[in-house]
Amino acid sequence: xxxxAQPEDQVNVAEGxxxxxxxxxxxSGNPYLFWYVQYPNRGLQFLLKYITGxxxxxxxxxxxxxxxxxxxxxxxxxxSALVSDSALYFCAVRDMRITSGTYKYIFGTGTRLKVLx
Amino acid sequence: DTExxxxxxxxxxxxxxxxxxxxxxxxxxxxxYWYKQKAKKxxxxxxxxxxxxxSINESVPSRFSPxxxxxxLLNLHLHALQPEDxxxxxxxxxxxGAPNEKLFFGSGTQLSVx
Numbered sequence: 151x152x153x154x155a156q157p158e159d160q161v162n163v164a165e166g167x168x169x170x171x172x173x174x175x176x177x178s179g180n181p182y183l184f185w186y187v188q189y190p191n192r193g194l195q196f197l198l199k200y201i202t203g204x205x206x207x208x209x210x211x212x213x214x215x216x217x218x219x220x221x222x223x224x225x226x227x228x229x230s231a232l233v234s235d236s237a238l239y240f241c242a243v244r245d246m247r248i249t250s251g252t253y254k255y256i257f258g259t260g261t262r263l264k265v266l267x
Numbered sequence: 268d269t270e271x272x273x274x275x276x277x278x279x280x281x282x283x284x285x286x287x288x289x290x291x292x293x294x295x296x297x298x299x300y301w302y303k304q305k306a307k308k309x310x311x312x313x314x315x316x317x318x319x320x321x322s323i324n325e326s327v328p329s330r331f332s333p334x335x336x337x338x339x340l341l342n343l344h345l346h347a348l349q350p351e352d353x354x355x356x357x358x359x360x361x362x363x364g365a366p367n368e369k370l371f372f373g374s375g376t377q378l379s380v381x
Binding site for chain 1: 271273297298307308309310312315317318322323355357359361362363364368369370371372373374375377
């Protein structure tokens, strides 16, 4: 079965500094990887995904992620963190096919990002 | 309209009550999902509907009963819940077979079982 791991429960970064939130994956076949963000008392919001193509994927709110096949990683990055980026971040991987075009997704345990002013 | 709307936002119920959660989307998505999320934990898949048919039930207790009356609506009927069922219940939808693959989530229903 596919899986993702987020090794850090929490990441603290000063406002204006670059941030990285780590994710590693384990899949059979080609990986379909996603990042979602969750603000307090809200649902998850899609940030970006990797299906194929360029290893550097650009997404919403200035976030990007780097796919590294040899290290089986898909780390989320942002060049300059904002206090408003403070939230819970989930890495996810596409798992089994349910029906034509419908899939199951596996989420990592989440990383709380805290950006300090 | 790119929203998934869930009602109610908050729900408090006793263990003998019957209540329902509602989810609605008008994006034409034919896959709809129910997830359960405990505080500071990842969402756990409960049910998946594809083209209004139940495709996955992740061994969810029968006190949770999903229903998909049409392609825009998804309900979760609750009966005789336990305090450990208290959680945030999230609905999500996605296009099927789309290159723009991603899940759209509602804001959830925060459920407390007393």
